[in-house]
Amino acid sequence: MIDADAVRSSYEAAIDPAARGAAVHFRRQDDGAAQITVPGQDPWIVTGAKKVKLFERLYMAHRDREGGVKLAVLKTYAGFSQLPQLFGDEWDEVNNRYLYSPRHGHWALCEEPISV
16 A cells, blocks of 8 residues: 555655755656756746757756767757757757756756856
8 A cells, every 4th residue: 555645755855956946857747848947047947849858858867867968869869950049049048057068069957057
């Protein structure tokens, strides 16, 4: 038998840091919308299927403690050709706030504020 209070308590303990913005968290709402939370930034609503897939893959890499995802893998997974063009006018808001390039040709979710 599952103890509902124990499950709720565990869930709340796991997402509480993310809700406060102290941890990375990704919540998909549907194929075209999600919310990404990274430390030091307000939660950001991601709209568009390709952007949702991009952040989903970056979140999986973060969760699995990968050091970043190759740009070519992201392009294939999410189906875009150029990262800045995918975001258009939002690129300056997203780059180095929610995602960044830890090394040439790789991208990852920001885990702490980045000074530019």
